[in-house]
Amino acid sequence: MSITKLARVLGAGAIALAAAASSASAQDKVIYQLDWLPGGDKAPIYVCINRGFCKKAGLDVSITSGRGSTEAITKLGTGSSDIGSAGMEALMAAKARENVPVIAVMSIFNQGPHAFFTLKGNGVTEMKDVKGKRIATSPFTASNVFLPLILADMGMSESDIRLTKADPGALGPMLMTGSTDVIIAWMTDVSRYTNQAIAAKREIVVMPWSTQGLNLYSAALVASEKFLKERPDVARRFVAAFKQSMEYVKTNPAESVAAVTAIVPELTGPDVNGQLKDMLVLMHNDVSAKDGLGALEAKRLAETWARTAASLKLDPKSLDPEKVVNRSFMPK
Amino acid sequence: MQALISPRAKSIILPTITFIAILAIWEGVSRGFSIPAFVLPAPSRILMGFEAITFSRWMEHVWATLRVALIGYFVSIAVAIPIAIGLTRSKTLADCLYPILVVVQSTPIVAVAPIIIVVLGSQDAPRIVITFLITFFPLVVSTTTGLMATPPELIELSRSLRAPASREFTQIRIPFAIPYIFSALKISITLAVIGAVVAEFVAADKGVGYFIQFSTSLFKLPEAWAGLGVLVLMSLTLFQLVELTQRVFFPWSLPKDAT
Numbered sequence: 154m155s156i157t158k159l160a161r162v163l164g165a166g167a168i169a170l171a172a173a174a175s176s177a178s179a180q181d182k183v184i185y186q187l188d189w190l191p192g193g194d195k196a197p198i199y200v201c202i203n204r205g206f207c208k209k210a211g212l213d214v215s216i217t218s219g220r221g222s223t224e225a226i227t228k229l230g231t232g233s234s235d236i237g238s239a240g241m242e243a244l245m246a247a248k249a250r251e252n253v254p255v256i257a258v259m260s261i262f263n264q265g266p267h268a269f270f271t272l273k274g275n276g277v278t279e280m281k282d283v284k285g286k287r288i289a290t291s292p293f294t295a296s297n298v299f300l301p302l303i304l305a306d307m308g309m310s311e312s313d314i315r316l317t318k319a320d321p322g323a324l325g326p327m328l329m330t331g332s333t334d335v336i337i338a339w340m341t342d343v344s345r346y347t348n349q350a351i352a353a354k355r356e357i358v359v360m361p362w363s364t365q366g367l368n369l370y371s372a373a374l375v376a377s378e379k380f381l382k383e384r385p386d387v388a389r390r391f392v393a394a395f396k397q398s399m400e401y402v403k404t405n406p407a408e409s410v411a412a413v414t415a416i417v418p419e420l421t422g423p424d425v426n427g428q429l430k431d432m433l434v435l436m437h438n439d440v441s442a443k444d445g446l447g448a449l450e451a452k453r454l455a456e457t458w459a460r461t462a463a464s465l466k467l468d469p470k471s472l473d474p475e476k477v478v479n480r481s482f483m484p485k
Numbered sequence: 486m487q488a489l490i491s492p493r494a495k496s497i498i499l500p501t502i503t504f505i506a507i508l509a510i511w512e513g514v515s516r517g518f519s520i521p522a523f524v525l526p527a528p529s530r531i532l533m534g535f536e537a538i539t540f541s542r543w544m545e546h547v548w549a550t551l552r553v554a555l556i557g558y559f560v561s562i563a564v565a566i567p568i569a570i571g572l573t574r575s576k577t578l579a580d581c582l583y584p585i586l587v588v589v590q591s592t593p594i595v596a597v598a599p600i601i602i603v604v605l606g607s608q609d610a611p612r613i614v615i616t617f618l619i620t621f622f623p624l625v626v627s628t629t630t631g632l633m634a635t636p637p638e639l640i641e642l643s644r645s646l647r648a649p650a651s652r653e654f655t656q657i658r659i660p661f662a663i664p665y666i667f668s669a670l671k672i673s674i675t676l677a678v679i680g681a682v683v684a685e686f687v688a689a690d691k692g693v694g695y696f697i698q699f700s701t702s703l704f705k706l707p708e709a710w711a712g713l714g715v716l717v718l719m720s721l722t723l724f725q726l727v728e729l730t731q732r733v734f735f736p737w738s739l740p741k742d743a744t
Contacts (some may be wrong), residue, residue, distance in 0.1 A: 190699050217607055224599070233606050248624050275588050321703035327522045345704055418542050419699055 170243025180213035181387045187218050188225040188372070189275040191417040193428025194341040195238070196409045197261070197398040203412035204401065210394040212387065216312040216416075222291055223247070229255045229377045235384075236376040236391060240295045241454075241477075242461040244375055249462070249472040258392055258482040259447040261399070264363045266339035267303075270346050274355040275334045280360050281307045283335055288314050289328070290337035291321040295371075297466045300337065303362050306350040329353040340435060344427025362364035369457035370449070371435070381479065393484040398448050402429065403437045449478045526585060526707040534711030537700075542549040547715060549692040550681045553609060554723070557616025562670070565621045569628035570654060590622040594680070598687040607688045615687075616680030620673040627669030631662025663738040667731045674723045693719070 172435040181255035198216060200208040207214045217234060219225040222243035228234045230253040238261055260382050269288075271277040277286060280303075290297055304310055319327060324336040329349055338346065343359055348379070350357040374395060383389050404410040410425045437446070444450045451474075490498065508528045514520070515527035522530050535543070568586075572579040598615050603610035635658045643653045685694030693712050714732035731738060 190702050192703075216690075218688075218695075220687065227603055228607065231603060320701075322704065325704050326521075329521065330524060349521075349523055349704060351521065402536075418538055419696065419701075421537075424703055 157417065162336070170413055176195065180208070180211055181384070181390075182386060183207075183212050183214045183236060183391055184234040185214050185216045186225045186228050186234035186239075187216060187224045188237065188239045190218050190265040191219070191413070191420065192341075193214070193410065193413055193420070193425035193430075194432040196413050196429050196432070197395055197401045198238075199413040199416050200401050200409050201394050201398040203400070203415050204408070206397050206401070207235065207391070207396040210390040212391055212394065212408055214391075222295060226253055226375065228254050229253075229375060232377055233381055234377070235380040236374065236388065238372050239290070241370040241373045241457055242295055242298060245458050245461045245472060245477055246298075246467070248477050249467050255375050256378055257373040257375045257449065257478045258381070258388070258480075260370050260372075260384065260449050261447070262432075263370055263440040263448070263453070264361075264435050264438065265299065265367050265369050265371045266361075266435055267299055267363075267367070268338060268340050268359050268361040269335050270328065270338050271335045271358045271360075272350060273358055275358075277335055277358065277360075280362075280365055281309075284309055284313050286314060286334040287317065288335045288337060289317050289319050289324055289330075289333040291324060292318045294321070294337065294339075296337045296339070296428045299362065299367060299460065302460055302464050303365055303367060305478060306367075317393055325349045328367055329355065339432045341428055343431045345424075348427070360382055367460070368453060370453060373445075373449075376482075381482065385482075389482050389484075392482045396484055399436060399446060403433060406430070406433075447483060449480055451475065454478065523704050523706050528709055530707045531710040532712065534705070534707035534709075535714075537705070537708045537711070538696075543715070545695045546691055546693050546712075549680070549689070550685065550694060550716075551719065552601075553612045553616055553684065553692070554674075554677040554681040554719075556609070556679055557613045558620055558674060560613065561617045561621035561624055561673065561677075564617070565624035566628055566666070569625050569632060572625070572629050573632040573658070574650070586625060589618065592603060594618050595683055598683060602684075602688045608717065612681060612684035612689065615684040616677050619680035619683070620676045621673045623676070624669045625668075626670075627665045628662055632658045632666025634665065635661040663735050667727070667735070667738060669729050670731075671724055674727050675720045677725065678720045682716065 160317045174393070182241045187195055187198070190194075191199075202214055202216070210358060217228075219228070219237070222240040225234075225237050225239045226244055226247050229237060229239075230247075236258075239255075241257060241260070244253075244255060244257055247255070269277070269280065269283060275286075277283060289301070300316075301311060304313065311417055317333065324333075324338060325346055326349075327333045328346070329352075340361055343357075346359075347357045352371070374392065376388060406426070406429055409429060412421055413425045413429075414420050440453070441448070444453075452478075458472060458477075462469040462472070491569060509525050512527050512529060515525060515530075519734075520527075526534070568582065594615060597618075598611075601611045601614055605614060632654075639657050640653065643657055648656075681692065682694030682697075685692040686698055689695040697709045697712040697716075700706070700712060
């Protein structure tokens with residue numbers, strides 16, 4: 154009985170899907186791969202869909218969530234998705250090691266989001282104060298790649314700190330309850346941790362690694378080489394619409410928040426607003442003012458590779474960073 | 486007092502009182518020690534977590550998990566029972582397949598899940614395969630044990646009467662295996678929910694497991710606990726449905742004190 158019902162439901166679903174597919178056939182289908190779960194820091198793609206920029210460009214975009222940059226790059230490489238976001242350092246490492254058929258077409262964040270978060274009164278007032286402290290990080294964050302470098306820049310090594318790894322969801326509670334002195338997290342989470350600190354009647358202190366001279370690209374718009382080769386016109390239209398959305402989120406934050414919550418009902422306005430505010434400084438800043446929004450400037454790109462190669466102990470000559478990017482899809 | 490309450494009522498009332506007492510202590514401790522919601526939310530706060538999304542959105546998540554769990558479960562029944570019959574009938578087949586089954590069962594599915602997702606894409610197929618892999622081993626083992634547990638004299642009698650092998654299975658072995666099959670079905674239905682959730686943790690855009698992961702990533706612990714409550718409810722309901730099926734269609738297969 155259950156099988157019959159299930160078969161009917163599946164049959165009805167298949168018919169509905171077929172009908173939906175035929176009605177949307179006028180537009181070019183694009184599967185957008187997130188590198189993590191939906192959130193305000195991913196606002197441009199939701200704006201692109203909800204505010205009609207993608208539709209106007211003749212695109213029918215669907216979003217699929219990810220579980221980290223490496224996974225997102227793998228899905229793009231295998232052709233499960235067409236274009237998406239992933240960390241530049243993860244893409245460079247994947248290119249150097251496996252020559253994955255994925256390429257960056259535009260930068261999203263032109264600064265690394267990595268930072269130390271601590272609480273006022275924990276005895277950490279500047280970066281070098283982390284010496285001897287208990288530091289917690291999540292096991293798979295890209296920040297772990299750059300930690301040895303940032304420590305070395307301050308004349309330290311990992312043996313000078315007491316590093317533990319924990320689930321990302323546990324880092325905030327660990328900091329607030331005193332289980333750790335410092336956590337490693339991203340600048341896109343400042344609002345979340347600030348709210349937790351307020352609930353714990355404490356004050357959060359954030360120390361971005363970019364202030365220590367870690368100048369690198371982080372999140373980038375990356376695409377499957379197959380997609381770029383087989384549908385270059387679709388890719389060009391998508392990149393232009395995405396860039397338009399990146400500009401829109403800066404000038405229209407309230408509408409951008411509404412665009413995200415309209416598509417992801419699990420998110421509340423305040424959640425998205427906080428993430429969006431935190432994200433904007435990584436997208437629109439001095440670097441974007443100098444090089445242009447979304448630019449992939451050669452010197453910064455080379456610096457990103459030099460840092461990535463050093464931290465992962467890869468031969469710097471094993472990859473030409475220019476081979477990781479294709480700037481021809483950017484709108485003129 | 487003992488005479489006033491029937492044993493059946495007692496078996497319901499006592500766990501209910503215990504459950505309510507645990508919730509009351511939990512609520513009291515959370516409030517008394519002002520434990521922040523992001524560390525351990527009080528039950529009253531978890532109740533509010535259900536309001537984070539609309540009822541229809543909850544149903545979308547529940548259906549996404551339920552669909553994968555049920556398809557994986559029925560596929561595993563469809564595969565496991567014929568395999569068990571094959572293992573019982575042919576020693577050669579048993580020698581060939583058993584080591585492979587043990588290897589599959591010994592492989593931590595959580596570790597293999599990301600590989601399955603990469604190979605099969607990110608739609609329902611990999612999630613169903615993960616659920617299937619988690620559920621089918623207990624079914625194979627229990628069904629095989631049940632089929633082998635048939636009294637040998639009955640098998641001999643059947644053979645002496647020249648009954649075909651199909652009748653030996655349908656009229657002797659399978660009826661004897663029914664209690665074993667149902668105990669495996671009960672274990673597997675809860676494993677199916679676990680399988681679906683494991684798969685959603687690795688790749689999904691909808692489902693209760695996905696909702697829990699999503700809420701945790703936003704530090705919304707009360708919502709995550711609410712999702713956990715939904716999963717427990719789902720598992721219990723499915724378990725009871727399997728038990729009801731056995732009670733209605735195979736009452737003779739139940740232990741005497743359970744009828």
